[in-house]
Amino acid sequence: MNQQSPAETILAVENISLSFGVMKVLDSISFDIKRGEIRSIIGPNGAGKSSMLNVINGFYHPQEGSITFKGETRKQMAPQVAASQGISRTFQNIALFKGMSTLDNIMTGRNLKMKTNLFWQALHIGPARAEELENREAAEKIIDFLGIQAIRKKPVGKLPYGLQKRVELGRALAAEPELLLLDEPMAGMNSEEKEDMCRFVLDVNSEFGTTIALIEHDMGVVMDLSDRVLVLDYGKQLADGVPEAVRNNQDVIDAYLGVPHEEA
Amino acid sequence: MDQKEQDTNLDTFPKLLASHVKLRPAQDAIREKDLGIWQSWTWAEAAAEIRALACGLASLGLKRGEKLAIIGDNRPRLYWGMTAAQALGAVPVPLYQDSVADEMAYVLDNADVKIALVEDQEQVDKMLEVHDRCPKVEHVIFDDTRGLRHYEQEFLHDFEAVQQAGVEYDRAHPDFYEREVAAGNGADVSIMLYTSGTTGNPKGVVLTNDNVIITARNGIIREGLTSKEEVLAYLPMAWVGDNLFSYAQSYVAGFCVSCPEDATTVASDLREIGPTYYFAPPRVYENMLTQVMIRMEDAAEIKRKLFHYFMEHARKVGVKILNRESVSLKDSLLYQLGNVLVYGPLKDVLGLRRTRLAYTAGEAIGPELFDFYRSLGINIKQLYGQTECMVFICVQPDGEVYADTVGTPAIDVEIKIDDSGEIMYRSPGVFHSYYKNPESTASTKTEDGWVHTGDAGFFDEHNGHLKIIDRAKDVGKLNDGTLFAPKYIENKLKFFAFVKEAVVFGDGRDYSTAFINIDLDAVGNWAERRNLAYSGYIDLAALKEVYQLIKDCVDKVNKDLSEDSRLANSQIRRFLILHKELDADDGELTRTRKVRRSFVGERYDILVEALYSDQTECHIDTQVTFEDGRTGSLAADVQIWDAEVFAENSASQEAAA
Numbered sequence: 004m005n006q007q008s009p010a011e012t013i014l015a016v017e018n019i020s021l022s023f024g025v026m027k028v029l030d031s032i033s034f035d036i037k038r039g040e041i042r043s044i045i046g047p048n049g050a051g052k053s054s055m056l057n058v059i060n061g062f063y064h065p066q067e068g069s070i071t072f073k074g075e076t077r078k079q080m081a082p083q084v085a086a087s088q089g090i091s092r093t094f095q096n097i098a099l100f101k102g103m104s105t106l107d108n109i110m111t112g113r114n115l116k117m118k119t120n121l122f123w124q125a126l127h128i129g130p131a132r133a134e135e136l137e138n139r140e141a142a143e144k145i146i147d148f149l150g151i152q153a154i155r156k157k158p159v160g161k162l163p164y165g166l167q168k169r170v171e172l173g174r175a176l177a178a179e180p181e182l183l184l185l186d187e188p189m190a191g192m193n194s195e196e197k198e199d200m201c202r203f204v205l206d207v208n209s210e211f212g213t214t215i216a217l218i219e220h221d222m223g224v225v226m227d228l229s230d231r232v233l234v235l236d237y238g239k240q241l242a243d244g245v246p247e248a249v250r251n252n253q254d255v256i257d258a259y260l261g262v263p264h265e266e267a
Numbered sequence: 268m269d270q271k272e273q274d275t276n277l278d279t280f281p282k283l284l285a286s287h288v289k290l291r292p293a294q295d296a297i298r299e300k301d302l303g304i305w306q307s308w309t310w311a312e313a314a315a316e317i318r319a320l321a322c323g324l325a326s327l328g329l330k331r332g333e334k335l336a337i338i339g340d341n342r343p344r345l346y347w348g349m350t351a352a353q354a355l356g357a358v359p360v361p362l363y364q365d366s367v368a369d370e371m372a373y374v375l376d377n378a379d380v381k382i383a384l385v386e387d388q389e390q391v392d393k394m395l396e397v398h399d400r401c402p403k404v405e406h407v408i409f410d411d412t413r414g415l416r417h418y419e420q421e422f423l424h425d426f427e428a429v430q431q432a433g434v435e436y437d438r439a440h441p442d443f444y445e446r447e448v449a450a451g452n453g454a455d456v457s458i459m460l461y462t463s464g465t466t467g468n469p470k471g472v473v474l475t476n477d478n479v480i481i482t483a484r485n486g487i488i489r490e491g492l493t494s495k496e497e498v499l500a501y502l503p504m505a506w507v508g509d510n511l512f513s514y515a516q517s518y519v520a521g522f523c524v525s526c527p528e529d530a531t532t533v534a535s536d537l538r539e540i541g542p543t544y545y546f547a548p549p550r551v552y553e554n555m556l557t558q559v560m561i562r563m564e565d566a567a568e569i570k571r572k573l574f575h576y577f578m579e580h581a582r583k584v585g586v587k588i589l590n591r592e593s594v595s596l597k598d599s600l601l602y603q604l605g606n607v608l609v610y611g612p613l614k615d616v617l618g619l620r621r622t623r624l625a626y627t628a629g630e631a632i633g634p635e636l637f638d639f640y641r642s643l644g645i646n647i648k649q650l651y652g653q654t655e656c657m658v659f660i661c662v663q664p665d666g667e668v669y670a671d672t673v674g675t676p677a678i679d680v681e682i683k684i685d686d687s688g689e690i691m692y693r694s695p696g697v698f699h700s701y702y703k704n705p706e707s708t709a710s711t712k713t714e715d716g717w718v719h720t721g722d723a724g725f726f727d728e729h730n731g732h733l734k735i736i737d738r739a740k741d742v743g744k745l746n747d748g749t750l751f752a753p754k755y756i757e758n759k760l761k762f763f764a765f766v767k768e769a770v771v772f773g774d775g776r777d778y779s780t781a782f783i784n785i786d787l788d789a790v791g792n793w794a795e796r797r798n799l800a801y802s803g804y805i806d807l808a809a810l811k812e813v814y815q816l817i818k819d820c821v822d823k824v825n826k827d828l829s830e831d832s833r834l835a836n837s838q839i840r841r842f843l844i845l846h847k848e849l850d851a852d853d854g855e856l857t858r859t860r861k862v863r864r865s866f867v868g869e870r871y872d873i874l875v876e877a878l879y880s881d882q883t884e885c886h887i888d889t890q891v892t893f894e895d896g897r898t899g900s901l902a903a904d905v906q907i908w909d910a911e912v913f914a915e916n917s918a919s920q921e922a923a924a
Contacts, residue, residue: 205414
């Protein structure tokens with residue numbers, strides 16, 4: 004989809020290792036994400052995919068390695084830094100405010116864009132009012148983009164699963180991220196919902212130029228959408244490259260077909 | 268009010284547009300909900316948009332007589348595309364937005380479309396898919412740019428870029444637009460609409476400006492519509508009704524049309540707009556009623572009781588009040604109280620509080636559904652027509668609304684019933700021709716302008732209303748020559764809650780007979796309340812009491828039929844209750860649950876023959892298919908009963924004479 008030409012690297016991780024006690028979840032992983040690409044991370048259950056995203060957005064702190072985001076190298080990320088620097092994400096298990104409406108949930112994604120303090124916001128006058136209008140417009144554009152006008156005022160807890168996933172994507176988009184982390188956005192969807200979601204992922208990428216890191220189990224989806232694919236297995240980096248190369252990689256085939264692992 | 272003055276010289280849509288710019292420049296012409304807010308364009312603003320678009324289309328080479336396809340949901344820009352094309356003397360051809368690419372390819376090619384104006388990426392993708400097969404399509408213009416950034420085909424154009432080019436073209440050719448508009452007249456082709464023929468390919472119905480504008484104006488005069496109406500445009504632009512209600516009548520009367528935000532938000536947009544003038548097929552009214560009933564079941568007890576109490580009262584006097592008949596003071600006051608407590612808030616929720624006029628058409632509507640809306644004070648009426656007559660030839664007058672008629676002829680419409688019982692009409696709305704299809708034109712429209720509807724019907728002797736009975740090809744004759752309209756009789760039977768399906772026989776026979784399927788829920792419930800024991804459908808269907816129950820229904824239908832001299836002889840003489848439910852798995856129903864009459868007749872020919880003998884019972888073995896695909900056989904002795912036959916009503920005979 005996007006030109007593979009010498010694009011700038013937006014994020015690079017070097018030799019990341021993460022352990023919980025004796026459990027080594029990530030073992031010396033290195034890869035980079037170029038600006039504007041769709042980068043997928045795949046692997047069997049427990050491979051460390053979600054952990055990798057959690058490291059990138061600062062929720063987990065790796066014991067070793069470094070993360071370079073937009074040219075700045077850190078030992079570890081902090082969630083608030085990640086968010087304010089332009090990384091937003093969705094979760095494998097939807098993490099929305101169930102009692103709030105679709106619109107309000109998306110508005111919470113605009114939180115970091117709001118400058119006025121609570122006092123002005125509560126009074127809803129002056130600069131706070133102008134800011135609210137501006138943010139509401141941004142939220143409405145996302146609602147339009149995702150085609151969820153009909154559920155604008157509905158509490159998200161009452162929505163079907165596929166739509167909740169869409170609202171969660173909307174909230175992530177509301178922060179106008181430079182890097183969007185999607186943790187299994189198509190899990191539990193039927194094929195029609197999956198098709199819609201693929202369309203949205205591609206549109207986000209091409210319309211807003213947003214860089215996307217995607218974890219997904221559906222191989223068809225991954226191979227169709229991705230510019231490059233990273234394969235993890237039991238915390239180890241198995242392969243990294245364009246979909247075609249990964250598809251034909253013997254190690255990857257073995258991992259997916261379940262060849263027994265040698266003792267560590 | 269100003270209908271009469273703005274008459275004959277305003278014979279095209281661009282001329283009507285110019286007159287509104289003079290008369291009411293600052294009044295809203297069209298509205299669209301975008302980013303959660305209703306955005307409006309006044310007549311003056313809309314005219315400027317249309318002028319820029321028309322000039323832009325001209326700069327792309329669209330000329331008089333050429334075709335502009337319009338594909339998408341109801342959007343102001345697509346409606347403007349119609350007027351812009353008409354300003355150049357070109358012809359808009361709206362297509363159904365949900366057709367697949369193959370269907371579109373046929374119409375695009377058949378209509379000789381030169382430029383297509385489409386809504387969004389979805390439609391652009393379809394246009395690209397059929398591009399090779401439609402070499403006549405030179406340009407595609409899209410309204411919504413989303414997802415189209417990386418499309419590089421040279422024949423794709425952004426709507427705004429076309430308008431921009433139009434502004435420049437306009438500057439370079441200062442009086443071009445006025446000249447083109449002035450060159451148009453009432454005899455020019457206004458629009459081409461494709462009808463989905465039941466057999467073969469769709470046909471392009473060519474309608475002139477006179478067809479459309481005079482029909483629109485006659486409707487406005489008959490119903491007293493003004494420039495203050497509010498209308499929601501939510502039905503497909505390719506359907507003739509939308510062209511009349513949301514386009515032509517808006518241009519003639521000068522009222523504002525609102526476009527919903529999205530196909531999924533129509534219900535809430537309807538509430539926000541509160542249309543005064545509304546059209547919906549029966550299915551929409553049915554869904555609304557079902558939603559209300561379900562929500563009332565979940566409501567708190569006091570609300571539910573209030574609702575049922577006042578709805579009961581409305582059923583008693585509401586229709587009379589709507590028809591301006593006199594009711595007692597007490598009933599009238601109680602109705603007003605109900606209006607404050609129940610009817611008003613309910614209409615508000617439905618978005619029908621301000622609705623002065625609601626139309627429905629297309630299929631038979633149950634009387635109880637009709638009465639529900641009318642008792643609330645919503646003036647819902649039926650009309651009848653087709654694409655070939657620019658929507659309608661019959662409308663029910665105020666105060667004369669019946670569930671089983673479609674009203675009296677509209678202004679300037681002549682209707683006659685030919686010898687075979689087929690309805691024919693002649694009106695200012697009669698279409699010009701089928702595009703590039705003189706054979707079909709000749710077989711549908713006679714030389715002196717009468718059009719065959721393909722429907723059989725007759726005028727009710729009591730009220731002068733037209734009644735539609737069936738498709739003409741399904742209507743047969745009894746051996747004595749009496750008209751036999753199976754669907755008409757079946758529909759009458761099916762209006763009873765106890766009757767689920769009915770199949771009526773009689774074509775080429777001496778008298779009519781019927782197979783009945785009882786409704787297991789309704790009849791089962793009725794039987795339980797009477798302590799009648801049964802083990803299942805077969806058992807229930809064979810009960811004497813149930814036969815008596817169904818006989819009462821058949822008798823009532825016969826009584827109804829006897830009041831009509833044409834149909835009196837087709838009363839049902841003998842009937843039976845089928846021992847099994849008709850099922851699509853056995854091929855007895857279509858997947859859309861329509862009875863396949865001839866198939867059923869062949870499958871149960873023993874029973875049919877028994878109905879035409881003097882047997883009172885008949886044994887039958889039937890193969891059945893179970894839901895899991897296994898087959899088995901079902902044996903039963905089916906009783907055959909005689910129904911009561913009524914003498915033909917003498918009053919109607921006099922009227923007929």
